[in-house]
Amino acid sequence: MIPIIDLASADRDALVAEIRSACVNVGFFYVKNHGISDDVINKAVLAAERFFALPIDAKTKLDIHATPNFKGYTALLGENTNPENNGDLHEGFDIGWEPEMAACACEIPSDGAMSGTNVWPENLPGFREDVLAYYHAAVKLGLLLFPLFALALNLPEDFFADKVTKPAAIMRLLHYPPQSPQPAGGVEGIGAHTDYECFTILWQQDNVPALQVMNTNGNWIDAVPIPGTLVLNLGDQFARWTNDVFKSTVHRAINATGKKRYSIPLFFGTDYDVKLEPIPSCITPDNPAKYEVITAGEYVKSRLEATYAHSAI
Numbered sequence: 001m002i003p004i005i006d007l008a009s010a011d012r013d014a015l016v017a018e019i020r021s022a023c024v025n026v027g028f029f030y031v032k033n034h035g036i037s038d039d040v041i042n043k044a045v046l047a048a049e050r051f052f053a054l055p056i057d058a059k060t061k062l063d064i065h066a067t068p069n070f071k072g073y074t075a076l077l078g079e080n081t082n083p084e085n086n087g088d089l090h091e092g093f094d095i096g097w098e099p100e101m102a103a104c105a106c107e108i109p110s111d112g113a114m115s116g117t118n119v120w121p122e123n124l125p126g127f128r129e130d131v132l133a134y135y136h137a138a139v140k141l142g143l144l145l146f147p148l149f150a151l152a153l154n155l156p157e158d159f160f161a162d163k164v165t166k167p168a169a170i171m172r173l174l175h176y177p178p179q180s181p182q183p184a185g186g187v188e189g190i191g192a193h194t195d196y197e198c199f200t201i202l203w204q205q206d207n208v209p210a211l212q213v214m215n216t217n218g219n220w221i222d223a224v225p226i227p228g229t230l231v232l233n234l235g236d237q238f239a240r241w242t243n244d245v246f247k248s249t250v251h252r253a254i255n256a257t258g259k260k261r262y263s264i265p266l267f268f269g270t271d272y273d274v275k276l277e278p279i280p281s282c283i284t285p286d287n288p289a290k291y292e293v294i295t296a297g298e299y300v301k302s303r304l305e306a307t308y309a310h311s312a313i
């Protein structure tokens with residue numbers, strides 16, 4: 001159901017065709033041979049474990065609600081991704097782009113949503129470096145994927161190149177405590193939602209399945225962790241651009257394993273000012289234009305505001 005795509009495939013045309021099929025039919029696929037080393041992944045996961053194990057006071061000092069640009073810590077129930085629910089049972093830590101060498105003390109100018117200075121915990125040596133090493137590896141992977149998505153839409157390979165010049169990539173470290181398989185009170189690990197950007201690169205922990213994807217019949221199917229792979233799913237920016245030819249598929253997570261679960265999504269959006277204008281070939285008499293044209297930044301910001309309006313710590 002959810003295909004596994006080998007990014008090391010020597011046959012580029014076949015690879016593009018597989019990606020197109022996954023994007024048009026499912027909106028989710030796994031990638032193997034993705035180029036992010038186990039060492040980089042393991043260090044980022046360890047960093048997440050260390051961060052979430054900090055005392056709550058150290059974490060709430062970095063409260064995401066207190067930053068102007070959605071950076072920092074979200075407590076359990078601090079956001080509500082599905083408006084019909086009553087909060088998400090995960091805690092998170094969000095960063096945006098900054099140079100990999102953390103020695104740079106420069107301010108990152110804020111564009112109102114995706115960029116702006118990150119906040120970092122004190123007294124956690126190596127945390128920033130290890131998190132940024134994974135962030136940059138995932139951004140590099142994302143930049144390699146854009147030409148493949150462009151080709152899958154019969155566009156010139158470099159169609160997205162001038163639209164992702166300041167990587168508008170938001171990364172989250174997530175921790176899901178265990179919960180009942182039948183969540184009570186409208187509280188799931190993360191409620192049913194679509195992602196807001198072009199696509200998401202998701203690392204999820206082996207042996208702790210929780211992610212579920214809604215299929216075209218409206219049934220939940222498990223997107224079980226497959227060792228050595230990352231999950232790739234499309235988000236609303238691509239759906240808008242392609243007039244829903246590429247699917248932004250509803251998904252959620254419920255951690256009923258009895259164990260802690262960690263995951264690391266990186267949401268790859270275009271630059272803030274890019275207009276989400278439908279690609280002409282995606283508009284046909286059978287599929288007339290569905291979406292009002294707005295900028296990528298306005299779209300993401302409005303979705304983030306709704307998600308975090310739920311509760312301040």
Ligand SMILES: O=C(O)CCC(=O)C(=O)O
Binds near residue numbers: 174202
């Ligand atoms: O933790 C997961 O597996 C999914 C996370 C997710 O869907 C999100 O953060 O948008």
Ligand SMILES: [Fe+2]
Binds near residue numbers: 193
């Ligand atoms: Fe998501």
